[in-house]
Amino acid sequence: MTALVLSDSAHEPVPGLTLSNGLRPGPAAFAKSLANEVGPRGIRAVGLLPYRIATDRALEIDARTGDVEAARARDSADIPLRRYGTLEEFGKVAAILLPPAASYLTGVTVPVDGGGLRGF
Template sequence: MDLGLEGRAFLVTGGTRGLGFATAEALVEEGARVVVTGRTEEGVRSAVESLGDQATGVAADNGDPDAAGRLVDAVVSAYGRLDGVLVSVGGPAPSSVLTTGDDAWRAGFESVFLGAVRIARAAVPALSADGAIAMVLSSSVRSPIPGLAVSNGLRPGLAMVVKELADEIGPKGRRAVGIMPGRIATERLARIDAANPAGAERNTATIPLRRYGAPPEFGRVAAFLLSPAAAYVTGCVVPVDGGLIRAL
């Protein structure tokens, strides 16, 4: 199936590794051009080298209030258009409600929640007539993940932002979707599992497919949802989880 991505231009935040990089790879493979972001210049350079001449990069932190406008301008400057955005950001550190201080909650809110809102707000005026914004959420939208209190607190609210955004931009043909990764074999998940190998075995047993997902399996779904092939998909949160989430 042709996703209709040839020549289109996308912003992929957190695109230097993990789920963001996997999405950037899938977009480039389908003929799109991408601007990827990451927190370090070195990470950005490495990702752009891997993606090839259809990619450029900008070092930026989603939590920086000035980042959103700068990133949207970078895509339009590089490619003359903006057809979609994937908002991905590394999750907050493991935490609990009772032991996590105010500063950690504020940092998580700035990076995960408000950073995503700012990027969406900056992107919409530049977005093409059939463009799309996708936000990478978490299975914690439906059910909390033990030991990730800050993420559990923020992701469900961001899912409702996706629903509201879809209502606001839908009348002009634009779309907003959320994507809920389950246990995808990223570097971050490897670090979490390394601290509790027995927990990793239990986690795999709860997935109907009995394995973690591979990042490209997530990236291909994200590329589809951002593409014209998904033109009637909006205002929803799509799981990519191997059947992990038991709720409808």
């Protein structure tokens, strides 16, 4: 199994990240292409799309606003679950995709987003 951690901007543009928004869909397409190439050898390729996960990077981005709590509250309000995800939650999704129970899943990107990404 190959797990690729992508960016939410692979699925939905992030305001203010024009260059990144243009580059990020490429790795999602790579996951699909990789699945086609390595699937015959029994290797699966799955992309994970984190949205707002409470990481050091998310804290850094929130801190740039000058008010971490206000930034987190604003961003959390856009997430149906009304909070950032945890690293543990992200890891659990990856763990669900790794075992044999998910052996017929490949070539897809799975949002780990609390419902925050608006597309299908």
